[in-house]
Amino acid sequence: MEAYFQNMVEELRQIRRDLHKIPELGLKEYKTSAYIREKLEGFGITELETWLETGVVAVIRGKGKGQAVAFRADMDALPVTEQTGCDFTSEHVGCMHACGHDGHVTVLLGFAKYLQEHKDELENDVVLIFQPAEEGPGGAQLLVDAGLFEKHPVRCIIGCHIFPQVPQGKVACRKGAMMARNGEVDVHVYGESAHGAQPQLGHDAVLAAGAVITGLHTILSRNVSPLDSGVLTFGAIHGGEACNIIAKEVKLEGTMRAFSDEAYETMTKRVQEVASGIAAGYGCKGEAVFRHMYRVVDNDPKLVELLQEVAGDAYEETPPYMLAEDFSLYLQKVPGMFFFLGSGNAEKGYTHSLHSAQFQFDEEILALGVETYAKLLKKLAE
Numbered sequence: 001m002e003a004y005f006q007n008m009v010e011e012l013r014q015i016r017r018d019l020h021k022i023p024e025l026g027l028k029e030y031k032t033s034a035y036i037r038e039k040l041e042g043f044g045i046t047e048l049e050t051w052l053e054t055g056v057v058a059v060i061r062g063k064g065k066g067q068a069v070a071f072r073a074d075m076d077a078l079p080v081t082e083q084t085g086c087d088f089t090s091e092h093v094g095c096m097h098a099c100g101h102d103g104h105v106t107v108l109l110g111f112a113k114y115l116q117e118h119k120d121e122l123e124n125d126v127v128l129i130f131q132p133a134e135e136g137p138g139g140a141q142l143l144v145d146a147g148l149f150e151k152h153p154v155r156c157i158i159g160c161h162i163f164p165q166v167p168q169g170k171v172a173c174r175k176g177a178m179m180a181r182n183g184e185v186d187v188h189v190y191g192e193s194a195h196g197a198q199p200q201l202g203h204d205a206v207l208a209a210g211a212v213i214t215g216l217h218t219i220l221s222r223n224v225s226p227l228d229s230g231v232l233t234f235g236a237i238h239g240g241e242a243c244n245i246i247a248k249e250v251k252l253e254g255t256m257r258a259f260s261d262e263a264y265e266t267m268t269k270r271v272q273e274v275a276s277g278i279a280a281g282y283g284c285k286g287e288a289v290f291r292h293m294y295r296v297v298d299n300d301p302k303l304v305e306l307l308q309e310v311a312g313d314a315y316e317e318t319p320p321y322m323l324a325e326d327f328s329l330y331l332q333k334v335p336g337m338f339f340f341l342g343s344g345n346a347e348k349g350y351t352h353s354l355h356s357a358q359f360q361f362d363e364e365i366l367a368l369g370v371e372t373y374a375k376l377l378k379k380l381a382e
Contacts, residue, residue, distance in 0.1 A: 004114075005371040012110050012370070013363040015039065017088040019102035023077030023095045026133030029054040032075050032105070036130050039109050043116045052142055056130040059152070060115045062122030067155035069380055070127040070334075071373055072327065073108035074101045074134035083357040098359045100162030100343070105130060107160065107341075107369035114374055123381035127152045138293065140329040149333050156303060157336040158376060159327045160369055162361055164351055166342030169365070171311045171372055172318035173339035175304045179297035180231070180257040181264045182324035183290055187212060187234075187252040187275045191284040196244035206240055208282035209250035213237075215278045216254075219270045230258040230267055231322050257322045259296060268292075295328040303337035303376075310375035314368070323354075341369045 022031045033054040040048060040058050047059040054075075059068075082089050082096040090096045097103075112128055129148070133139030166172040189209045194202025213234060220230050232254065239250030256271070258264040272288045279286030308315045318340055327338045343350055343361035352358040 001367060001371055005367045005374075008110055008370060009364055009367045012106050012366040015109055016102050016106040016363050016366060019105055020088050020097050021091045023090050023092055023097045023102070025079065025095060026076040026136055026139065027052065027054060029075050029132050033130070036075070036105065036109065040112055043113045045112060045116055051146060051148065052132055052139065054132045055139065055143065057148070057152070058112060058128040060112070060119065060122065060126045060128070062119070062124045062126065064125065065123045065381070067153060068125035068127050069377060070129055070152070070154040070157040071108060071111060072129040072131055072157060072159040072330070073104040074131050074139070075105050076101060076133050076135050076139070078135055078355060080355065080357050084360050086360065096357065098356060099135070099354050100359070100361065101134065103162045103361065103363075103366055104160065106366050107373070110366065110370040111373045114370060124377070126377065127154055134326050138326045138329060140326040144329060144333055154334055156300065156380070157330045157334055158303070158373070159336070159338045160341045160372070161325065161338065162343045162365065163340035164344045164353060164359070164361070166316070166318065166340045166344055168342050168345040168350070168362060169368065170314050170316050170342035171307065171339055171368070172316045172342060173299060173304050173307050173337065174317050174320065175299055175301040177259040177296050177298055178318065178320050178338065179325050179328065180259055180322045181261060181296045181328070182255065182257045182294050183264070183292040185254050185256055185271055185291070186289045187216070187254070187271070187286065188289070189250045189252075189275070189279050189284050189286050191246065191248050191282070193248035194246040196246060199246055202246035202248070203283035204246050205250040205284055206247040208279045208284040208286070209237065209239060209252060211282065212275050212278045212286060213252065215274045216271060219267055219274065223266055223270045224263050228258065228260055228263040229320070229322075230256070230263050232256055232267060232271075257324065259320060261296065294324040294326045295332060297325050297328045297338050298331055299337045300335040303335065306376060306379045307337065307339055307372070310379055311372060341365055
């Protein structure tokens with residue numbers, strides 16, 4: 001790591017720990033937003049904007065040669081009670097930065113300081129997006145809908161995510177689909193209630209729901225190409241009133257994920273058809289209600305090649321993951337790249353997964369994130 005970025009480690013460590021103490025849920029990140037503004041102003045950055053009440057957008061002006069480049073960090077936390085035992089634990093009981101967003105904000109703040117100190121060298125304007133509500137309801141789409149890219153046209157957008165499945169000291173990415181499109185689905189099965197001793201007088205929603213579940217799990221094997229990947233999981237079922245009553249209603253709750261829009265849309269269509277058709281065979285009514293969420297994180301191949309070049313031996317290709325990320329919603333508007341900043345370190349015990357109450361990482365990785373952003377920006381100016 002270059003000396004400039006190595007010298008940032010302690011400052012970045014303190015910023016991250018400050019942020020870790022004040023986790024806030026989506027669209028309620030008021031303390032976090034104020035902290036970000038204070039730091040940016042302290043760096044001498046004056047062109048600051050507020051979006052969605054808590055979101056912060058900072059613009060650092062370069063020589064204006066070519067279109068601006070955007071970098072994004074998500075800033076919200078999770079409703080998780082921290083169990084790390086660290087001495088900078090969350091001061092907001094029941095809320096925790098369990099997905100590394102405190103680290104993402106720190107990287108972008110460190111990058112902001114670098115940019116301000118090297119303004120004379122900047123060819124392009126740089127737009128830094130401190131985005132609320134990644135965990136929900138999807139702050140990226142809210143910013144897009146609010147006109148972010150109309151006010152700040154950019155040639156591309158770049159982001160990163162701390163990731164324990166990648167070793168510390170590595171950055172990982174892949175061309176094309178890296179993270180999945182996702183959504184949630186509720187399948188309702190409506191029957192007709194009757195006494196359990198007289199089942200012929202009703203239509204059993206529990207029995208129908210059992211058949212519907214079995215049928216739904218044939219969609220991936222029979223309707224989606226074997227060359228595509230998808231997930232259809234029903235993790236909760238609710239229904240019935242008593243052991244001796246034919247149930248009149250059952251609700252199934254599930255998640256859907258796929259690496260292509262075509263596969264996802266096939267799954268959506270077939271879930272409705274299967275639920276309706278099978279339920280009808282039992283004298284019941286079946287219907288599906290969808291909550292479509294994030295899209296495929298589809299990395300621009302040229303940007304990935306630049307990342308490989310600037311990262312050198314620190315680069316490794318990641319397999320695709322069925323995880324979802326609202327950064328994908330920016331990619332519906334502009335080309336971009338999302339990469340993993342490795343945090344896995346078995347010696348220090350930093351192996352807990354994202355969203356774990358014990359999730360933790362070594363802050364030294366944050367300087368690598370800043371350095372990677374800086375090198376990418378220079379390459380984009382060539």
